[in-house]
Amino acid sequence: MTELLSAAQMRAIEQAAIASDDVTGLELMERAGSGVVSALLAEWPDLADGRGAAPGVLPRTPAFLRTETEARRALVLCGPGNNGGDGFVVARLLRERGWEVAVFLYGDAAKLPPDARVNYDLWRVMGEIGQWEAAAIIGQAGAKVPDVIADAVFGTGLTRPLPPEVAAVMTGLPAGRLVAVDAPSGLCMDSGRVLGEAAASAALTVTFHARKLGHVLSEGPLHCGALRLVDIGLGRTAGEDVTLAGANAQMGKGSGQHKFDHGHALILSGGQGRGGAARLSARAALRVGAGLVTLGCPPDAMAENAARLDAIMLRHVGGAGLAPVLADRRINALCLGPGFGLGVLQARHVAEALGSRRALVLDADALTLLARDAGLLAMLHGDCVLTPHAGEFARLFPDIAARLAEPATRGPAFSRVDAARAAAARAGCVLLFKGADTVIAAPSGACRINAAVYDRAAPWLATAGAGDVLAGIITGLMARGLGAFDAAATGAWLHVEAARSFGPGLIAEDLPGELPKVFRGMRL
16 A cells, blocks of 8 residues: 555545444454564564463563563553553563563553553453553663563654653663554654654554555654554555655666657766766666657767767757757757756756747756756746755755754654655656655645655665766656656656666666666566
């Protein structure tokens, strides 16, 4: 499932399922707790190796004499809501497996929601519940080191910073196998931002039905550790308001087609000695399947580019402007910005490209030119894609960036999705906000996230020129006929897949050459 849910959407899905009598709240809680136990045993198989006391038998040997054949230990921290109820289920199921389980409750048991109270009572038949005292909890965890700590204090619905007594526990526990139930306590699951100053840092987070926005945005992956998704049988979606970027079947080529069926991309280069970035973009556009690619450059850079390029054509673009080149109506997608320059002539070229109303990617120097000239910003149209990193975004949209930089003190906190949507609506075009959690937003509010996190992390993309390749990939896809939004989302996904295909040691020049391997994996 590729949808990413907000906390409110997840609540609505659960409530709708319960209201329709498809499932009860107790059944959902039992499935969630069971899913957590299954996930942690799958993550750490050594915990399910058969060692431990027989189910239902309490270990009687003192801790300092305990042998390898005795019970595993779990510390389960429960909160005042239904997330705490999930924790009581986890505690009970581990206890039934013969584990030694210590449970602490933050809050008043008398005020627990009905389903959580049922599971509280079921646990009380099996074991005790300790009072929430930070020193006592941390002391016990240090003296009788648990094999697993379950964080079921606050889940996806948290809207305020952790209370000091909870923050003290979450930051004072020994490092180890901390399992977050749905969300690490203290994390805003609509934004991935820490509310206040503290949040739990899990080794494993087990979430239910669908990933939440906070699992992939901002600090979320740093606090979630590994992320596992458990199906609890809801079978409902929220209408796919935000989805993960993925492959696009339109990238295939059919028999009987020729090069002009796949578009003609024009990439503009800087002057002598400044053509490397545009050459990276041009190679990427050609590799992603554009039928033809032309590199436009000043006369003094022609020899340099000719020595480095073969399948990519060259055109002079100088003082006469873009008009002579754009007279060829088969040119249907342009890319301006990589290694471009910031002079008056370059600003004129940006204006000419915008005025042509053709598909257009604006990156790097072109974004700086836009930020300097409100007139250029006003010319943006729906077939444009802007590709800013955080610094460029701040120059283009300083007020939105300032709001994103404000401390997160309440939830839902302002997120990178909120920022990208606001910027796309203002600019009137597609915006690709770069990062490990790249957000692609359209003026309509449509949004996809290209999450290069968890098992899809690609840290090797932090290398010079990688962004130029991304701009070229998107341009090539637009030349082939994909709309701006689909081209940006698909291009971002391909960019990461190419980096993962190559692996460590990647430099930007390697990325275009990895695209054929990615395509073969897609069976194009």
